[in-house]
Structure formats: C-alpha cells, structure tokens
Amino acid sequence: MPKAEESVLEIDLNALAHNFKTIKSQLTPGVKFMSVIKAYAYGNDSVAIAQKLEELGTDYFAVAYTEEGIRLRKAGITSPILILHSQPVNFPKIIEHCLEPNLYSARTLELFIRIAEKQKQKDYPVHIKFNTGMNRLGFTEVNYYNIPEKIKKTSAIKIVSAFSHLAASENWREREFTLSQIHNFSNLATQLVKDIDYEPLLHICNTSAIFNYPKAGFSMVRSGLGLYGFANDPKLNARLKPVGTLKTVISQIQELEKGDTVGYGRAFKVKGPTRTATVPLGHADGIKRIYGHGKAGFFVNGKYAPIVGKVCMDIIMIDVTQIDCKEGDEVIVFGGPQHATRFAAAGGTIPYELITGISQRVTRKIIN
Incomplete structure (x- = not known):
C-alpha cells in the first residue's frame, strides 16, 4: 500500500464487507x-x-x-x-x-x-x-x-x-x-x-x-x-474492522533548543533539545483544538508522537524527539496502530463525532 503524500482518509471496502457480513450473521433468516x-x-x-x-x-x-x-x-x-x-x-x-x-x-x-x-x-x-x-x-x-x-x-x-x-x-x-x-x-x-x-x-x-x-x-x-467498524463495546469492536484510516505526512522537522516555543500563543515551551514534526492537518480538517497540548498524539513509524502546543486551523505539530523519522514520512492519526475510539476518548468524545467530523477537504481514497 503506497504511503500517504498528503492528508488522506483511506476507506477500506474489504473492511466494510467484513463488517456487513459479521452483523448480518447475527440476524434471524429473513x-x-x-x-x-x-x-x-x-x-x-x-x-x-x-x-x-x-x-x-x-x-x-x-x-x-x-x-x-x-x-x-x-x-x-x-x-x-x-x-x-x-x-x-x-x-x-x-x-x-x-x-x-x-x-x-x-x-x-x-x-x-x-x-x-x-x-x-x-x-x-x-x-x-x-x-x-x-x-x-x-x-x-x-x-x-x-x-x-x-x-x-x-x-x-x-x-x-x-x-x-x-x-x-x-x-x-x-x-x-x-x-x-x-x-x-x-x-x-x-x-x-x-x-x-x-x-x-x-x-x-x-x-x-x-x-x-x-x-x-x-x-x-x-x-x-x-x-x-465501531460498536460501543470493546468486545464487539474486536469483531469489527475500522473502515477509515486517517493518514498525513511530515511536512517539515524543526530542531529546537531550550527556551524555544512552538505555535500560537507560544503555548509549548521547549525544556531541552527537541525535534518537532509539522503535519498538514488541523481543526479545519476535524482534529479539534481539544486534542492539543499532549492530550492526544499520532503514530510515526510505529511510535507514538504527542501533539505539542495548540492545534492550528491547518497545521499540527508533534514531538518526534525519540523517533527515527524524516520529512515526507507517513503519520497515522487513527486506524492501524491507533483505534479511533482511543483517539476520540483522548479528546473526551466518541468515535461518532470524530469520524463524521473529518472535513471534506481531506482527500478520500478508496482501497480494496
């Protein structure tokens, strides 16, 4: 599967088929x-x-x-x-x-x-x-x-x-x-x-x-x-497959020193040598400001990268100090290693609100 080169919501039709058949199997014939x-x-x-x-x-x-x-x-x-x-x-x-x-x-x-x-x-x-x-x-x-x-x-x-x-x-x-x-x-x-x-x-x-x-x-x-792919119950969630995976990409990496700040309002103050990655996604795309200040994070090369500072309209910064990554690498917001239920919970909400709120300016890509 090719890696994301922009913010994209991948829609897996095989997962949809699995969920349809799983739910339908519960029904009485007819x-x-x-x-x-x-x-x-x-x-x-x-x-x-x-x-x-x-x-x-x-x-x-x-x-x-x-x-x-x-x-x-x-x-x-x-x-x-x-x-x-x-x-x-x-x-x-x-x-x-x-x-x-x-x-x-x-x-x-x-x-x-x-x-x-x-x-x-x-x-x-x-x-x-x-x-x-x-x-x-x-x-x-x-x-x-x-x-x-x-x-x-x-x-x-x-x-x-x-x-x-x-x-x-x-x-x-x-x-x-x-x-x-x-x-x-x-x-x-x-x-x-x-x-x-x-x-x-x-x-x-x-x-x-x-x-x-x-x-x-x-x-x-x-x-x-x-x-x-969601059922308001962990046991049922395990039987279903999330259809959507939200991905983005690292646009730029910043090397920061103690005393530097990140983003609007200088909301994040650097305490020591830090690497941040900037990604093309923001609250206009459905990732709300509530997720900022480390409440949630994304996955880069299989490792968790918390959000730093405020979520901007079109841009989010994440901490990749401990992650081996480079500009152009793929970032997974939810799906894959991070279930949307977990991400939503970090913002005090439910997957309904999260997945329905992904802006239409995020490219939809049909797979399988």
Missing part, C-alpha cells in the same frame, strides 16, 4: 438489513460505501436528509432510500427522486399526503416513526390516532415500514428502559397492523441492539456505526 449511510457514510464516502453495500446485498439505505439521498440517486444507487429526518419543504424533491420519507408527526403525514394526492401518486412508500422514549421525533401513543385516521382516507401513500429508535441499547444498566421501548414499539406496531390491515416492515434495532437484543429484530434492522 430479517432485512438497512444500511445507514448518513453524514457522508459517517465521514467516509457515501457513494463508494453505498455502491459496495448494494453489491453486498443490503435491502435498504437510510440517510438523514433529502440532499444526501439525491446524491446517491445521481450516483446510480437504485435501492430504496429512507430519509430519516424529512422536511416538508423537500417533499416534492423526495417524490421526484423516488426517495421515501419518514413521517413522524400529524403535520408531516398530512402535508405529504396532500402533495402525493396533488401529484396523483398511488401507494407512494412512506415510513412511520414511533417515539418510544428517545423523545426526538415520532408519534406517541397519545397522538397515534392520527395515523389510521389519515391513512384510511387516501390511496396516495402506503406505509412500507414503521420504526422507532432505541436510546441506550449499548448500556446494560439501561436494560429495563430498552426492554420497555421494545415492548411499547411492539404494541404500537401491532395496533398499526390491525388498523391498516397489512403488515409493513418493522424495525427498532441499531447496531448495539442487533447484538444485545437479538429477539427484537422484527422484520428489519438498521446498522450505521457498526458498518464502519
């Missing part, structure tokens, strides 16, 4: 698989990821917003795509590009029916979300009546799935709450099937729940973070 590829496929490359997952046989895709779905359609993705947070202003675009909206309130349901009827649609596929305790989006038991009331009056739409979102499926201390969510969803779904007289796909499991609550698979599961 349960469908929805691949969540919102936010540029969790900071990777949504088109390349979607193409590979379509090749692997995923049944569904899910993205957060309409433009994400349109991007996939323009790239030739033909599988059904759920828009998880559809906005009424985009309903015409959703229909134009054969996307499928999540209708999570009486307002969104009514407005989408109105547009679908105006366009003379017949059985247009929509998804209904139930709020079982996450308290972000979705119909509750209190306003459930709006669903059958409006569905029975139109032939313009058809519910193809009903779903909910677990709040803490990775946390065994919240097991009672998670089981209550699953129970509430089952009750609402049972009532829905009875009221509309057909059974849509039902799904509540995310990656953690696929492993921790296998009996709650219903007829479809959703996996996002797990596809990219």
Whole structure:
C-alpha cells in the first residue's frame, strides 16, 4: 500500500464487507438489513460505501436528509432510500427522486399526503416513526390516532415500514428502559397492523441492539456505526474492522533548543533539545483544538508522537524527539496502530463525532 503524500482518509471496502457480513450473521433468516449511510457514510464516502453495500446485498439505505439521498440517486444507487429526518419543504424533491420519507408527526403525514394526492401518486412508500422514549421525533401513543385516521382516507401513500429508535441499547444498566421501548414499539406496531390491515416492515434495532437484543429484530434492522467498524463495546469492536484510516505526512522537522516555543500563543515551551514534526492537518480538517497540548498524539513509524502546543486551523505539530523519522514520512492519526475510539476518548468524545467530523477537504481514497 503506497504511503500517504498528503492528508488522506483511506476507506477500506474489504473492511466494510467484513463488517456487513459479521452483523448480518447475527440476524434471524429473513430479517432485512438497512444500511445507514448518513453524514457522508459517517465521514467516509457515501457513494463508494453505498455502491459496495448494494453489491453486498443490503435491502435498504437510510440517510438523514433529502440532499444526501439525491446524491446517491445521481450516483446510480437504485435501492430504496429512507430519509430519516424529512422536511416538508423537500417533499416534492423526495417524490421526484423516488426517495421515501419518514413521517413522524400529524403535520408531516398530512402535508405529504396532500402533495402525493396533488401529484396523483398511488401507494407512494412512506415510513412511520414511533417515539418510544428517545423523545426526538415520532408519534406517541397519545397522538397515534392520527395515523389510521389519515391513512384510511387516501390511496396516495402506503406505509412500507414503521420504526422507532432505541436510546441506550449499548448500556446494560439501561436494560429495563430498552426492554420497555421494545415492548411499547411492539404494541404500537401491532395496533398499526390491525388498523391498516397489512403488515409493513418493522424495525427498532441499531447496531448495539442487533447484538444485545437479538429477539427484537422484527422484520428489519438498521446498522450505521457498526458498518464502519465501531460498536460501543470493546468486545464487539474486536469483531469489527475500522473502515477509515486517517493518514498525513511530515511536512517539515524543526530542531529546537531550550527556551524555544512552538505555535500560537507560544503555548509549548521547549525544556531541552527537541525535534518537532509539522503535519498538514488541523481543526479545519476535524482534529479539534481539544486534542492539543499532549492530550492526544499520532503514530510515526510505529511510535507514538504527542501533539505539542495548540492545534492550528491547518497545521499540527508533534514531538518526534525519540523517533527515527524524516520529512515526507507517513503519520497515522487513527486506524492501524491507533483505534479511533482511543483517539476520540483522548479528546473526551466518541468515535461518532470524530469520524463524521473529518472535513471534506481531506482527500478520500478508496482501497480494496
């Protein structure tokens, strides 16, 4: 594998395939698989990821917003795509590009029916979300009546799935709450099937729940973070392979003496002979200022090099005093010797935020 000559996020499609197959192996035969590829496929490359997952046989895709779905359609993705947070202003675009909206309130349901009827649609596929305790989006038991009331009056739409979102499926201390969510969803779904007289796909499991609550698979599961190699659990992480490896390169090496300072605000003061390496990466690329002052570091030729001073917008300096290296050598930020979970923890955050925050100005490179 050629070494990085600039800041690059390598995206390993073999690792993606491994994760897809590993997660899918947990499912009861016949349960469908929805691949969540919102936010540029969790900071990777949504088109390349979607193409590979379509090749692997995923049944569904899910993205957060309409433009994400349109991007996939323009790239030739033909599988059904759920828009998880559809906005009424985009309903015409959703229909134009054969996307499928999540209708999570009486307002969104009514407005989408109105547009679908105006366009003379017949059985247009929509998804209904139930709020079982996450308290972000979705119909509750209190306003459930709006669903059958409006569905029975139109032939313009058809519910193809009903779903909910677990709040803490990775946390065994919240097991009672998670089981209550699953129970509430089952009750609402049972009532829905009875009221509309057909059974849509039902799904509540995310990656953690696929492993921790296998009996709650219903007829479809959703996996996002797990596809990219993370599962909020060290044992599960060990079974998965991180898809992304963030690499950069040493631009210059500085030989410093006691009393010299490094970076803005003279934040790092040299106490003795020190070698620092400057790399072309900064907080504009997603490596936030919180990682500065030695809280985190990168790997150079297999050895750990802590960040010195402040993280700049486009540049970071690392201490390579004890490392045999030269200008042009490769630097690994995460992936390989440093799991993204470890790097994220050094900044007091989680891999979700880290990997989705890698700027689009960092070159994406598809491998395998």
